[in-house]
Amino acid sequence: MTAAGTPVAVVTxxxxxxxxxxxxxxxxxGYEVVLTARREDRIQELAKELTAGGLKAVARPLDVTDRAAVDAFAASLDRCDVLINNAGGAFGADTVATGDPADWRWMYEVNVIGALNTTQALLPALTASGDGTVLLVSSTAGHGTYENGGGYVAAKHAAHVLAETLRLEIVGTPVRVIEIAPGMVRTEEFATTRFRGDTEKAAKVYAGVAAPLTADDVAETITWAVTRPSHVNIDLLVVRPRAQASNTKVHREL
Known part of the structure; x- marks a missing residue:
């Protein structure tokens, strides 16, 4: 049976x-959202915004790559109905021949081990809810390769495999496993982080693209998938802007 009361969604x-x-x-x-991230000031500000609007939210600083911290966080929750594994990122745009192994390691730790940590720690609570959902935000990089992105592509392929394997392993339990794979999304930080703070290089990623996806576009897709009836599982949903036909084919208005 599904637990009574307000369902809880953890968002990394x-x-x-x-x-x-x-x-x-x-x-x-209608979810009570538990906001997690390393930057406490940001999530505290968001929690205040949501609660001021009459919504339910709490901020909990967390580094998903710190397993002890993740376990302690999981133990502190009274319930968990939804886990959104969103923490991740890209760093560097080097070739395989010149890429820094430290960059590859960072991307794997955040995008893959971080999701593994939170999923393992919260799976008992998700199962106990009687109607749990694990959702991984991967990327179209997890479904097709491109030059100068080997480390990120490898990490997102691994995230895809994590979701696919988990779904096989827990079939028959009351937990769905969903993967949302966004394509070109223009957010405030992603490309800038990837290019180590070089805003000019970051801007070129979106140059000439009339309407890349926004964070709200992807969030709407995630919320739609999570709020389907319990028996409906969106295994994999790839979402791109109309201007992007593939990872390497983008229409630009010059």
Missing amino acids: GASSGIGAATARQLAEA
């Missing part, structure tokens, strides 16, 4: 971009 990487937008939309959909 909720300090900005897709994570923050998803937290807002899930709160509006």
Whole structure:
């Protein structure tokens, strides 16, 4: 049986971009959202915004790559109905021949091990809810390769495999496993972080693209998938802007 009361959704990487937008939309959909990220000031500000609007939200600083911290966080929750594994990112745009192994390691730790940590720690609570959902925000990079992105592509392929394998392993339990794979999304930080703070290079990613996806577009997709009837599982949903036919084919208006 589904637990009574307000369902709880944990959102990782909720300090900005897709994570923050998803937290807002899930709160509006009736969830109590637990905002997690390393930047406490950002999630505290968002929690205040949501609660001021009569919604339910709490901020909990968390580094998903710190397993002890993740376990302690999971133990502190009374319930968890939805886990949004959104924490992640790209760093560097080097070739395989010149890429820094430290960059690859960072991307794997955040995008894959972080999701593994939170999923393992919260799976008992998600199962106990009687109607749990694990959702991984991967990327179209997890479904097709491109040059100068090997480390990020490898990490997102691993995130896709994590979701696909988990779904096989827990079939028959009351927990769905959903993967949302966004394409070109223009957020405040993603490309800038990838290019180590070089805003000019970051801007070129979107140059000439009339309407890349926004964080709200992806958040709406996530919320739609999560709020389907319990028997409906959206295994994988790839969402791109109309101008992007593939990872390497983008229409630009010059």
